[in-house]
Amino acid sequence: MAKKENSVVKELEKELLYKRKNVCKTMSTKEIQKADDFCEDYKTFLDEGKTERKACDKIVEMAKSAGFVQFETGKKYSNGDKLYAINRDKAVTLCVIGEKPIVDGLNLIASHIDSPRLDLKQNPLYEDNGLVYFKTHYYGGIKKYQWPAIPLALHGVVVKADGSIVKVTIGEDDCDPVFTVTDLLPHLADAQYKRPSKDLIKGEELNILIGSRPFKADEESGTAKLAIMKLLHDKYGITERDFTTAELEAVPAFKSRDVGFDRSIICGYGQDDRVCAYTSLMAILGIAQEKTPAQTALCVFADKEEIGSYGNTGLGSNYLEYFIMDLVAACSDCNNTDFSQNARRCFENSKCLSADVCAALDPTFPDVVEKNNCGFINHGTVIGKYFGSRGKSGTNDASAEYLAKIRKLYDDAGVVWQTGELGKVDAGGGGTVAMYVARMNIDTVDVGVPVLSMHSPMELTSKADVYMAYRGFKAFYVDE
Ligand code: MN
Numbered sequence: 001m002a003k004k005e006n007s008v009v010k011e012l013e014k015e016l017l018y019k020r021k022n023v024c025k026t027m028s029t030k031e032i033q034k035a036d037d038f039c040e041d042y043k044t045f046l047d048e049g050k051t052e053r054k055a056c057d058k059i060v061e062m063a064k065s066a067g068f069v070q071f072e073t074g075k076k077y078s079n080g081d082k083l084y085a086i087n088r089d090k091a092v093t094l095c096v097i098g099e100k101p102i103v104d105g106l107n108l109i110a111s112h113i114d115s116p117r118l119d120l121k122q123n124p125l126y127e128d129n130g131l132v133y134f135k136t137h138y139y140g141g142i143k144k145y146q147w148p149a150i151p152l153a154l155h156g157v158v159v160k161a162d163g164s165i166v167k168v169t170i171g172e173d174d175c176d177p178v179f180t181v182t183d184l185l186p187h188l189a190d191a192q193y194k195r196p197s198k199d200l201i202k203g204e205e206l207n208i209l210i211g212s213r214p215f216k217a218d219e220e221s222g223t224a225k226l227a228i229m230k231l232l233h234d235k236y237g238i239t240e241r242d243f244t245t246a247e248l249e250a251v252p253a254f255k256s257r258d259v260g261f262d263r264s265i266i267c268g269y270g271q272d273d274r275v276c277a278y279t280s281l282m283a284i285l286g287i288a289q290e291k292t293p294a295q296t297a298l299c300v301f302a303d304k305e306e307i308g309s310y311g312n313t314g315l316g317s318n319y320l321e322y323f324i325m326d327l328v329a330a331c332s333d334c335n336n337t338d339f340s341q342n343a344r345r346c347f348e349n350s351k352c353l354s355a356d357v358c359a360a361l362d363p364t365f366p367d368v369v370e371k372n373n374c375g376f377i378n379h380g381t382v383i384g385k386y387f388g389s390r391g392k393s394g395t396n397d398a399s400a401e402y403l404a405k406i407r408k409l410y411d412d413a414g415v416v417w418q419t420g421e422l423g424k425v426d427a428g429g430g431g432t433v434a435m436y437v438a439r440m441n442i443d444t445v446d447v448g449v450p451v452l453s454m455h456s457p458m459e460l461t462s463k464a465d466v467y468m469a470y471r472g473f474k475a476f477y478v479d480e
């Protein structure tokens with residue numbers, strides 16, 4: 001009797017209650033191997049695309065070799081056409097024109113390719129007691145104490161007075177020198193330890209060491225600063241004044257690697273949000289190769305998310321809206337009188353996955369999340385109705401109807417997913433690009449990969465989750 005009751009309870013529990021699934025338990029050995037293989041190329045993408053410019057270049061290069069061509073305003077396009085549009089070398093949008101009329105809407109995935117880092121100031125170069133440094137201003141939300149005493153690489157562009165552009169990449173090759181922010185030895189850190197922890201390292205202490213040998217020529221010695229500037233002039237043809245018109249970014253110099261005896265986790269810089277950039281990129285390249293999708297597919301890789309999506313390469317600008325309008329004009333045989341109506345139909349019929357990472361529960365710091373509503377490593381794609389902070393401020397808050405649509409889509413495709421919010425109520429929070437896409441009257445929801453050590457120089461994701469994100473994005477693109 002007791003046994004029978006037990007099985008009834010078990011059945012009812014199975015039918016009525018929700019239990020989170022560990023992806024690794026649901027995947028076959030073959031599928032796990034596929035996920036591991038997928039992540040090998042992902043790691044290369046992380047290593048080759050450490051800044052928004054580098055990631056943009058890499059995405060365009062991969063799209064071109066998959067047959068994508070540059071979008072030209074005024075030209076007509078039809079189904080099967082594969083296009084890319086670059087915004088100022090820092091953001092890029094890929095598009096595969098679908099079978100259905102464009103007014104029926106787009107399937108759009110939007111991620112960002114900028115990550116927290118140390119940017120050089122406009123007058124960065126100085127010498128202090130024989131050591132030469134760059135002054136920096138950090139970009140995005142960082143825990144400043146995490147950035148000293150690690151090797152840094154320098155990436156970016158210097159635009160000279162004559163308008164010519166010098167590209168800089170130092171510190172990525174094993175033979176390159178690296179740079180570093182120095183920190184105090186513990187023996188002398190008594191006063192430093194007494195600072196409030198957010199000031200353990202202050203913003204103005206994030207100074208990058210770049211050299212120490214003084215200039216010496218014909219018995220006449222100059223400063224070490226001059227010696228460094230001479231080196232830079234010899235190599236890049238730049239002067240100190242050229243820094244004022246440069247964008248140079250210091251990022252962790254180490255390469256992404258496997259973590260754990262089982263190699264189940266990837267550590268690497270900039271996985272927020274290049275994990276969603278890469279998985280959505282592979283999804284759109286995949287469908288472009290296989291079969292023309294019913295709906296037109298759009299893959300957006302935006303800049304400036306980490307500082308609030310401001311600036312004309314961020315999704316707070318109108319660039320994406322204008323591109324979609326150009327696309328409507330390029331795809332529909334409309335005359336000018338019904339163009340704006342067509343554009344409005346296209347927006348309202350479109351749907352979007354705002355693809356960004358979510359904080360995963362860290363068992364060492366469980367107090368900041370609420371366990372029924374946070375993301376877990378190895379539990380699949382996080383579907384977040386809302387992020388934001390203080391009473392859902394600064395979030396999109398997807399509708400139940402649209403959430404249900406994505407739920408069915410993922411369930412039908414066998415994509416393991418979980419829900420997640422960004423920490424306990426009033427514990428903090430954060431935003432994504434979702435609200436900027438929703439502003440265009442497009443159904444939008446946050447979807448992404450759970451991450452540990454987010455915004456640190458070495459972020460962690462699970463290979464199984466990365467692969468699930470890719471599978472979900474692919475299913476989304478073929479949805480009608
Ligand atoms: Mn992000």
Ligand code: MN
Nearest residue numbers: 272273306455
């Ligand atoms: Mn972020």
